[in-house]
Amino acid sequence: MKFFSIIIPTYNSSATIKACIESLLQQTFTDFEILVVDGLSSDNTRAIVEGIADSRLSFFSEQDSGVYDAMNKGIKKANAKWLFFLGSDDFLYNKNVLADMNGLLKKTRAKFVYGNVKIVGDTSWAKDGEIYRGVTSVPDLLTFNICHQCIFYSIDIFKHKLYNNQYKVLADHDFNIYCASRYQMQYVPITVSFFNAGGISSRLMDANFQKDKWVNTVIYFKKKLFDKSFYKYRYELKKTVKPFLKQSKFKLAFTALRAYSFLKLSKFM
Template sequence: MQPKLSVITIVYNNVKDIERTMLSVLNQTYPNIEYIIIDGASKDGTKDIIYNYKSRLAQFISEPDKGIYDAMNKGLSLATGDYVLFMNSGDEIYGPETVTEVFGSADSADIYYGETEMYDEQWQSLGQRRHRAPEHFNWKSFRHGMSVSHQAIYVKRSIAGPFDLQYKFSADIDWIIRAAKNASSIVNTHSYVAKYLVGGVSKKKHLESLKERFKIFTKYYGLVPNLFNHVFIALNLAQYYIRHRKTND
């Protein structure tokens, strides 16, 4: 029996990208997918595009929400699949065979994960994420940075609780760590599974996001280890930018 996958897309006023994301889900060769779209009452034509595919959707809600993680919780509450995957507007499942390949990589894992390719706003590839997916992943793997993006992780719904709404920017990190703590089997698919649209988050929000991440990592890993880990993160970041600058010179 092939497991049922609930794919949840969150969108608000993204008429430019929503169809591309939807088609990456709807064109999957895997037969047992439940597609749920949660729209935050878009006013730019996004809903009109979604309605074109309404007959192929399991659920479609368009109403105001209290932010992205509130919308994600709405999607989770509607999901009936064995696994859940969040593929937000602008991102894509990597290729038409991806879901088939993910579930074909091992039987009945609690979590499947893979690699992410980054894309700019013109949908030009920027290559692999700076944080590569680790060979082995568990709840401690984020201590040196977010090594697996939420677009690239398939989580068994029975171990996936709701997102903690006290976090406005980094609740996905907390959610993945909690799921990983509950997981007994985590499988690396050793393949690209997602395409991620690099967003233009403001510097203010970026700083607030970093503060939230520090708070989350402290909760799980402890303050002193987290401080040491952030020194490691800073050194890695500096090395990355030095190497990147050399290759561009």
């Protein structure tokens, strides 16, 4: 078993995939595999990847339903202790990233370890050149996602859940909220990669995710929401009561209502 599985979803990525992979092959730490999971590209992505002679590199190509479907397929093929997802137009920050992370991951009990990314280009949530985003508390994660290009996930997490393909743009945000409800998270002050602002998460909205976000939050966290740190989200939690009642999920409706009531009163405690 390798230490890292690095999963790169691709579709018509010929302009960027070589630089992405080269940033991995230049690493001083070498105990990793690279899984390029392609969605039947019509350009020469396959030729570029297959033209790179390295036994750690594997290329798979078949029709998929989007980037998170490709990531799920990569997870099922992975054979490593830690999984890392890199966009085909992103690349590691320097040649020592994996060596530095290896040293830290060997010592941690956390199953979700994250650093920072450096933004390339402007997004609606970060500007060009910015280091995004430092320590992110569990409540803050409900507003600000952590880029998966700086997260290292224990393989154990994926034994219980994969990315939800209904969320075409922000399935990683949903998945990270799920992880925060169940696993220890650890921030490390390392800039892991350059994040290219041209991806779908920088440009598009995800109506399905936004519709389900707070319902899912209640499902994931349940009684863990009875914490003063969630105070600013009390009204969002209250709004989930009706959807739960319509679905006859009475225990979840009661949990959401109790959490709202507790948080409303917590201001005076």
